Amino acid sequence: MGGVYVYVLIFLLSSLFLFLFMKRNEPPQKRAKLPPGSMGWPYTGETLQLYSQDPNTFFTSKQKRYGEIFKTHILGCPCVMLASPEAAKFVLVTQAQLFKPTYPKSKERLIGPSALFFHQGDYHLRLRKLVQGPLALDAIKCLVADIEALAASASRSWVSGGVINTFHEMKMYSFEVGILSIFGHLENRLREELKKNYCIVDKGYNSFPTNIPGTSYKKALLARKRLSKILSDIISERKEKKLNEKDLLGCLLNSKDDKGEVLTGEQIADNIIGVLFAAQDTTASVMTWIVKYLHDEPKLLEAVKAEQEEIRRKNEENNQPLTWSQTRNMPVSYKVVLESLRMASIISFTFREAVADVEYKGYLIPKGWKVMPLFRNIHHNPEFFTDPQKFDPSRFEVAPKPNTFMPFGSGLHACPGNGLAKLEILIMVHHLVTNFRWEIVGSESGIQYGPFPVPEKGLPARFWREYITS
Numbered sequence: 001m002g003g004v005y006v007y008v009l010i011f012l013l014s015s016l017f018l019f020l021f022m023k024r025n026e027p028p029q030k031r032a033k034l035p036p037g038s039m040g041w042p043y044t045g046e047t048l049q050l051y052s053q054d055p056n057t058f059f060t061s062k063q064k065r066y067g068e069i070f071k072t073h074i075l076g077c078p079c080v081m082l083a084s085p086e087a088a089k090f091v092l093v094t095q096a097q098l099f100k101p102t103y104p105k106s107k108e109r110l111i112g113p114s115a116l117f118f119h120q121g122d123y124h125l126r127l128r129k130l131v132q133g134p135l136a137l138d139a140i141k142c143l144v145a146d147i148e149a150l151a152a153s154a155s156r157s158w159v160s161g162g163v164i165n166t167f168h169e170m171k172m173y174s175f176e177v178g179i180l181s182i183f184g185h186l187e188n189r190l191r192e193e194l195k196k197n198y199c200i201v202d203k204g205y206n207s208f209p210t211n212i213p214g215t216s217y218k219k220a221l222l223a224r225k226r227l228s229k230i231l232s233d234i235i236s237e238r239k240e241k242k243l244n245e246k247d248l249l250g251c252l253l254n255s256k257d258d259k260g261e262v263l264t265g266e267q268i269a270d271n272i273i274g275v276l277f278a279a280q281d282t283t284a285s286v287m288t289w290i291v292k293y294l295h296d297e298p299k300l301l302e303a304v305k306a307e308q309e310e311i312r313r314k315n316e317e318n319n320q321p322l323t324w325s326q327t328r329n330m331p332v333s334y335k336v337v338l339e340s341l342r343m344a345s346i347i348s349f350t351f352r353e354a355v356a357d358v359e360y361k362g363y364l365i366p367k368g369w370k371v372m373p374l375f376r377n378i379h380h381n382p383e384f385f386t387d388p389q390k391f392d393p394s395r396f397e398v399a400p401k402p403n404t405f406m407p408f409g410s411g412l413h414a415c416p417g418n419g420l421a422k423l424e425i426l427i428m429v430h431h432l433v434t435n436f437r438w439e440i441v442g443s444e445s446g447i448q449y450g451p452f453p454v455p456e457k458g459l460p461a462r463f464w465r466e467y468i469t470s
Contacts, residue, residue, distance in 0.1 A: 032364035035080055037062065037071035045073025055449060056348065059083070059374050069363055075104070079370040080363075081349075085384070085403035088373035090360060091352055092411035096120075099352035099371055101413055106209030106217070110201055110224050111277055112270025117413060124412070127271060130255050132416045134181065134248045140420050141324045143180065147424050148322050150176045151431040158463040163441050166291050167458035170284035170428075177424045178279040181417075182248040182272055183234070193230050197223040198276060205277075206451055224273075231269040248275065275417065282346050283421045285452045287428055288459050289344040290336065293391050294433070295440050295461075300336065300393065305433045307332045312434045322430060333429050335393035337422060341407035343391055345376035346452050350409060375406050438463045 040046035050058045059081065062070050068084040082088060091099050100120050108118055116127035133139060154173035158164055175198070179191055186194075204220025211218055238245070238253060252268045294301040311326050349372045358365040365371060380388040384404040385395060408415035415421070438461050446456030 032359045032362055034366075035069045035071045035363045036066040037081075039071065039073040039078065043076065045076070045078075047074045047076075050074050054447065056345075056376055056380075056453075059349075059377055060380075063374075063377055069361065077370045078366075079372055080365050081372050081374055083374045083377040083381075085378055085401070087360065088375070088378065088406065088410065089403045091371055091373050092350075092409065092413070095358070096411050096413075098355055098358050100355050102351050102353040102370065104209070107205060110205055110220055111274050112224075112266070114264075114267040114270035115274030116271055117274060117278070120412075126255075126257060128412070128416060130251050131248065131271065131275065133251050134246060135417045135420050137419050139246070140181070140423055143420075144324050144327060144423070144427065145321050146180055147177055147427050148431065150180065151424075151428050155431065155435070155463075158436065159465050161462075163460045163462050165458040166461050167284060167288040167454045170287040171280055173287075173428065174280045174284045174424065175276070177283075177420070178276045181279075181420055182275060184245055184247045186234075190230065190234060194227065197226045197230065198273075201227065201273075202277075202280070227273060228266070228269050231272060232265055235265055235268060248272070278415065279417055279421070281452050283424060285346045285454050286337070286340055286344060286421075287425055288454050290340045290425070290429065291432070291438065291461065292440065292455050292459055293336070293340055293343070295438065297391060300391075301433065303332050304336060304429065308430045308433050311430065322427065327423055327426050327430075330426055330430070332393070333426055334422075335396045336429070337425050338396045338405075338407075339391060339393040342379045342385065342405060344453060345379045345407070347407065347409065348376040348453070349374045350413075373406075375409075378404055378406070435466055436463045437466050 038046065040049065046058075062072065062081065063083045068082065069087060070081050072079050072081060082091060097120075101117055103118060108115075111118075116124055116131060119127070150173060154169060154176065158169065175195060179186055179194065183191075200223035201220045204216040204218075204223075207216035207220070209217045211221070234249070235253065238249065249268070249272065252263055252271060256262055294304060307330060311322070311330075315322060315326075352371040352373075354365045354367050354369050354371055357367050379385065381404075382388050384401055403410065406414075408418040408421075441460040441462055443456055447453050448456050448458075
């Protein structure tokens with residue numbers, strides 16, 4: 001009888017071992033489970049819940065209920081939301097090959113399907129290197145005087161006595177900086193044509209995508225065709241004159257791949273529109289928030305003003321303009337920029353799509369599902385930023401923990417123009433506090449999303465020229 005028990009025990013242990021071995025080697029979809037969460041109503045999911053309130057309130061309430069990884073269904077897509085630094089790093093850096101960038105097709109049509117941020121792999125790497133070149137720190141050093149001139153030009157009408165839409169004014173400034181970095185000194189007629197048609201595309205970008213004549217989206221599609229024609233004319237002129245400029249357009253025109261092939265006109269146009277799109281609204285939003293934050297914090301405004309006034313006095317004494325080295329030595333102002341990026345979190349999240357079934361911390365992320373690292377949730381987590389709702393630039397006297405501060409994204413798809421964005425913001429701050437005082441008109445607390453968060457109504461404000469005696 002003892003021998004029988006031994007055989008039974010061996011059989012049971014063998015069966016258990018086989019079960020565990022097979023369980024371990026099952027495909028992820030059989031072993032893992034979907035994250036917790038709610039998928040909402042059929043088709044619409046939780047889209048209405050998301051857009052009927054502050055989107056950040058929606059994401060925060062979900063995180064409190066389900067934890068740092070949860071599922072939902074928005075904009076017709078099943079999604080997995082990730083609200084931890086480790087998860088963001090997993091998707092954007094360490095396992096980035098498993099998650100491709102994804103945008104609605106309606107938005108791809110307006111920017112152009114060949115724009116670098118719609119791609120991954122060899123094409124993306126090639127285009128990223130090309131775009132990074134003229135936007136790298138060594139390349140933008142020579143733009144300081146030109147950007148300062150653009151800041152002065154953009155603000156010339158602010159002191160007319162009327163109320164201005166701060167966000168609108170900052171968008172015009174950012175657009176001009178984008179044009180400068182892409183084309184250098186472009187003929188005024190062409191610049192105005194680009195601006196007029198780009199504004200129509202920009203207005204239709206977040207509208208309902210329909211081809212019905214007269215709608216914002218249809219107008220945007222037509223304006224996008226006109227942009228292609230304008231860019232084609234600019235490219236043809238460059239080629240005819242055989243200009244060897246080192247701006248972004250020059251880099252795109254002179255590029256050849258390993259086979260000696262050049263980029264097509266459509267590829268160049270798509271990437272130029274993509275850079276303009278990436279450079280304008282986000283940077284303008286940050287500058288608008290800085291105007292508000294400095295208005296709301298008088299002591300901080302005085303500290304920034306003192307720093308910038310010292311720079312202004314030295315430049316007047318030496319009869320010189322603002323320099324690159326000075327923009328690299330604005331510690332108080334720079335911390336204000338960083339804290340504004342954290343507080344406002346203009347890019348609240350980014351879209352990726354799983355290219356295969358992926359398992360993360362025991363949860364399944366099915367192939368084809370959208371994956372959204374929630375930057376704002378991370379930036380406003382008290383575990384990483386004490387009293388996160390308080391505007392406190394001094395928190396950046398110590399570097400944030402890794403992967404807790406990602407205002408420009410992370411990994412291979414991080415914003416290649418973040419150096420230029422910071423430069424134009426710091427130049428505007430210098431120009432703003434040394435030349436103006438201002439007051440905000442009307443409500444000071446509301447936020448609107450379109451899609452980036454900006455103060456309500458674009459932050460209406462009234463500006464006066466500041467006359468400071470040395």
